[in-house]
Amino acid sequence: xxxxxxxxxxxxxxxxxxxxxxxxxxxxxxxxxxxxxxxxxxxxxxxxxxxxxxxxxxxxxxxxxxxxxxxxxxxxxxxxxxxxxxxxxxxxxxxxxxxxxxxxxxxxxxxxxxxxxxxxxxxxxxxxxxxxxxxxxxxxxxxxxxxxxxxxxxxxxxxxxxxxxxxxxxxxxxxxxxxxxxxxxxxxxxxxxxxxxxxxxxxxxxxxxxxxxxxxxxxxxxxxxxxxxxxxxxxxxxxxxxxxxxxxxxxxxxxxxxxxxxxxxxxxxxxxxxxxxxxxxxxxxxxxx
Amino acid sequence: xxxxxxxxxxxxxxxxxxxxxxxxxxxxxxxxxxxxxxxxxxxxxxxxxxxxxxxxxxxxxxxxxxxxxxxxxxxxxxxxxxxxxxxxxxxxxxxxxxxxxxxxxxxxxxxxxxxxxxxxxxxxxxxxxxxxxxxxxxxxxxxxxxxxxxxxxxxxxxxxxxxxxxxxxxxxxxxxxxxxxxxxxxxxxxxxxxxxxxxxxxxxxxxxxxxxxxxxxxxxxxxxxxxxxxxxxxxxxxxxxxxxxxxxxxxxxxxxxxxxxxxxxxxxxxxxxxxxxxxxxxxxxxxxxxxxxxxxxxxxxxxxxxxxxxxxxxxxxxx
Numbered sequence: 001x002x003x004x005x006x007x008x009x010x011x012x013x014x015x016x017x018x019x020x021x022x023x024x025x026x027x028x029x030x031x032x033x034x035x036x037x038x039x040x041x042x043x044x045x046x047x048x049x050x051x052x053x054x055x056x057x058x059x060x061x062x063x064x065x066x067x068x069x070x071x072x073x074x075x076x077x078x079x080x081x082x083x084x085x086x087x088x089x090x091x092x093x094x095x096x097x098x099x100x101x102x103x104x105x106x107x108x109x110x111x112x113x114x115x116x117x118x119x120x121x122x123x124x125x126x127x128x129x130x131x132x133x134x135x136x137x138x139x140x141x142x143x144x145x146x147x148x149x150x151x152x153x154x155x156x157x158x159x160x161x162x163x164x165x166x167x168x169x170x171x172x173x174x175x176x177x178x179x180x181x182x183x184x185x186x187x188x189x190x191x192x193x194x195x196x197x198x199x200x201x202x203x204x205x206x207x208x209x210x211x212x213x214x215x216x217x218x219x220x221x222x223x224x225x226x227x228x229x230x231x232x233x234x235x236x237x238x239x240x241x242x243x244x245x246x247x248x249x250x251x252x253x254x255x256x257x258x259x260x261x262x263x264x265x266x267x268x269x270x271x272x273x274x275x276x277x278x279x280x281x282x283x284x285x286x287x288x289x
Numbered sequence: 290x291x292x293x294x295x296x297x298x299x300x301x302x303x304x305x306x307x308x309x310x311x312x313x314x315x316x317x318x319x320x321x322x323x324x325x326x327x328x329x330x331x332x333x334x335x336x337x338x339x340x341x342x343x344x345x346x347x348x349x350x351x352x353x354x355x356x357x358x359x360x361x362x363x364x365x366x367x368x369x370x371x372x373x374x375x376x377x378x379x380x381x382x383x384x385x386x387x388x389x390x391x392x393x394x395x396x397x398x399x400x401x402x403x404x405x406x407x408x409x410x411x412x413x414x415x416x417x418x419x420x421x422x423x424x425x426x427x428x429x430x431x432x433x434x435x436x437x438x439x440x441x442x443x444x445x446x447x448x449x450x451x452x453x454x455x456x457x458x459x460x461x462x463x464x465x466x467x468x469x470x471x472x473x474x475x476x477x478x479x480x481x482x483x484x485x486x487x488x489x490x491x492x493x494x495x496x497x498x499x500x501x502x503x504x505x506x507x508x509x510x511x512x513x514x515x516x517x518x519x520x521x522x523x524x525x526x527x528x529x530x531x532x533x534x535x536x537x538x539x540x541x542x543x544x545x546x547x548x549x550x551x552x553x554x555x556x557x558x559x560x561x562x563x564x565x566x567x568x569x570x571x572x573x574x575x576x577x578x579x580x581x582x583x584x585x586x587x588x589x590x591x592x593x594x595x596x597x598x599x600x601x602x603x604x605x606x607x608x
Contacts, residue, residue, distance in 0.1 A: 023406060023407050023408070026402050026405055026406055027406075027411070029402055030399075030402050030403070030415055033399065033478050033480055034415075034418055036477060036478050037422065037478060037480055037481050037482075038418075038422075040433055040434070040437060040444070041422070041425065041433075043444060044429075044433055055442075056442075059442065059444060059447055060444070060447075098325075099325045099326045099329065100326065102322045102323070102325065102326065103322060103323050103325075103326040103327075105322060106319045106322035106323050107323075110316070110319040110322070111316070111319075112312070112313070112316035112319040112320065113309060113312050113313055113316070115319075118323065118327075122326075122330065125330065125334050125335070127592070128334070128338050128588075129539060129542075129543050129587070129588055129591055130543055131542075131543040131564055131567065131584045131587050131588065132337075132338050132341050132342075132581075132584045132585060132587070132588045133334075133337035133338050133341060133584075134567075134568075134571075134584065135341060135344075135567075135571045135577050135580045135581050135584065136336075136337035136338065136340035136341040136344065136581065137333060137337040138351075138571075138572075139340070139351045139577065140332070140333070140336065140337060140340070142351065155329070155332075155333065156333045158329055159329040159330055159332065159333035159334050160333065160334065162326055162329065162330060162334075163330075163334075166326065190318075191318060191319075191322075192318075195322075216423075219426065220426055220427040220428070220483075222427070222428065222546050222549075222550075223545075223546065223549075223568070227572060238426060238428065239426070239427070239428045242426075242428045242429070242432065243428075243550065246432055260429045260432060260433065263426060263428075263429060264424070264425045264426055264429050267424045267425070267426060268424045268425075270424075271420075271423075271424045
C-alpha cells in the first residue's frame with residue numbers, strides 16, 4: 001500500500017518527502033558528534049555552581065541550590081589575569097595593525113628597488129618555527145633588560161604578528177582598483193594620506209581578520225609569557241595565571257570551575273562581536289596551498 | 290614635425306634614467322613605510338634564529354659560552370635517552386592524532402556531512418556550532434580534559450563505572466602505558482576546539498567551492514556517496530587538505546603545552562615530547578646551547594616532513 005500511495009502523489013510532494021528522509025541520517029550523525037563535543041563544556045558550567053558536597057554526590061547534572069558565590073570568589077583571583085591579557089594582547093594588536101598596514105601598503109602600491117626581494121625576505125620568516133627561536137629570543141629579551149616587564153610580551157608579539165598580517169593585508173590591497181588611488185594622487189594627496197584616508201577604511205574587514213587571528217594567538221600563548229614574565233606575578237596573563245589558579249584551587253571544585261568559565265568569557269564576547277567577519281574571512285576559500 | 294611630436298622628443302631628451310641610488314632616494318618614502326616593520330623583524334625575528342644556529346655549537350647558559358662543535362648533536366643521538374624516547378612519542382601523537390584523526394578523517398567526515406545537508410539554515414547552524422568551542426581558551430580546554438581523565442573524580446572513570454565498564458577504568462594520565470593514548474583521546478570527538486575546529490570549516494569551504502557543473506556531472510555519471518567523496522570531492526579539496534595537514538605537522542612537532550601542563554612529560558618519559566625536553570634543558574638546567582641544538586634538529590625535521598607531505602599529498606585534479 002505504501003509505495004502505491006507515494007506514486008499517486010504529485011511530483012513536488014514526492015521530491016519533498018525524498019529530501020527530508022535523506023537528510024535525517026546526516027542530522028543524526030551531526031548531533032551524535034556535537035553532543036560529546038559540547039557536553040564537557042556544559043558539565044563545566046554545571047560543576048561551577050556546585051559546592052564540594054554536591055560535587056562528590058553527582059558530577060553530571062546540575063545540583064540545586066546554585067552557588068553563585070563560587071563565581072565571586074574565583075573572580076577575585078582571576079580578574080588580574082584577564083586584565084593583563086586584555087592589555088597585552090590589545091596593545092599588541094594595535095601595534096601589529098599599525099606596522100603591518102604601513103608595510104603592506106608599501107608592498108602593494110609602492111614601486112621601489114628591491115620591493116619583491118624584501119617581500120620574500122619577510123615571507124621566508126614563515127619557515128622559521130617558534131621552537132628554533134624561543135631560547136635565543138629569551139636571551140635577547142634578557143639582554144635588553146626587558147625581562148619581567150610588559151614589553152617583553154608586547155614587542156616580540158608585535159614582531160611575530162607582522163609576517164602573516166603583511167601577507168594578508170598586501171593581498172587585500174593588491175585587489176583594490178588602482179583608480180581609487182589615482183584620483184587621490186591627482187588631487188595632490190601624498191602616499192601617507194592615501195593610505196590613511198582611502199586604503200585603511202577599505203581594509204577594515206581584512207584588518208578585522210588579522211586582529212582576530214592575532215588576538216587569539218597572543219591570548220592563548222602560554223610558553224612565551226611563562227618564560228619571560230615568570231617572576232612578576234602582577235603581569236601574569238590568563239594562561240600562566242590559570243596554572244597558579246589551578247594549583248591553588250584544586251579540590252575546591254566549584255570555584256575552580258567557575259574560574260575556568262570566567263576566564264572563557266572575554267573571548268566569547270569578542271567572538272560574538274566579530275563572528276561575521278571571521279566566518280566571512282575563512283569561507284572565502286583562500287586558505288590552501 | 291607636429292607640435293605634439295616635438296614636445297615628445299623634447300621630453301624624451303630631458304629625462305635621464307636614474308641610477309640605482311638616485312632611484313632609492315627618490316622613492317625613500319616607501320622605505321620609511323617599511324622601516325618600523327623591518328626594525329622589529331630584525332631584532333626579534335631575524336636575529337634569534339641566527340643566534341640559535343650559532344649557539345647550537347656552544348655550551349651556553351645565556352651569559353658565557355664555550356665552543357663544543359658537534360658535541361651536542363652527538364650526545365643528543367647517542368646518550369640522551371630522554372630525547373630518544375621523546376621522538377617516538379611525538380611521532381605517535383603526530384601520525385595518529387594530528388594527521389589521521391584531526392586533519393583527515395574527522396574533518397572530512399564533518400565537512401561532508403554539512404555539505405550534504407539540503408536546507409541551508411541547518412548547515413549554517415552546524416557551522417556556527419563548530420566555531421563556538423574555538424572561543425574557549427586552550428588552557429581551559431586542557432584543564433577541562435585533565436579533569437575528565439582524573440582517575441578518582443573525573444568524568445571518564447565515573448562514566449565507565451556508571452555504565453558497568455569498570456574494566457576500562459584507568460589511571461589515564463598517571464598510568465605510564467595509557468598516558469600517551471590519553472593525550473590522543475583528549476578533545477574527543479575531535480571536531481572542534483582550537484586548531485582542530487578550523488579544519489572542517491576549511492574543508493567545507495573547499496567543498497562549497499566545487500563548481501556545480503562538476504557536481505552535476507558526477508551525479509549523472511552515477512558517482513554517489515562514498516565513491517563521489519573519494520573520486521570527486523577529495524581530489525578537488527586536496528589543496529586545503531595539504532595546507533591543514535602540513536600546518537598540523539608543524540604545530541604538533543613543536544608543541545608541548547599540553548604535556549607541560551598536564552603531565553610534565555611523565556610518568557617517567559611516557560609523554561615527553563622533544564619540545565618539552567628542549568624547554569626543560571634550556572630553562573630548568575640552563576643548558577641553552579644544548580636546547581638550541583635540539584631546536585635546530587626539530588627545525589630540520591619540520592622542514593623534512595613538510596617537504597614530504599607536500600610531495601605525497603598530490604592529486605592530479607588540482608582545483
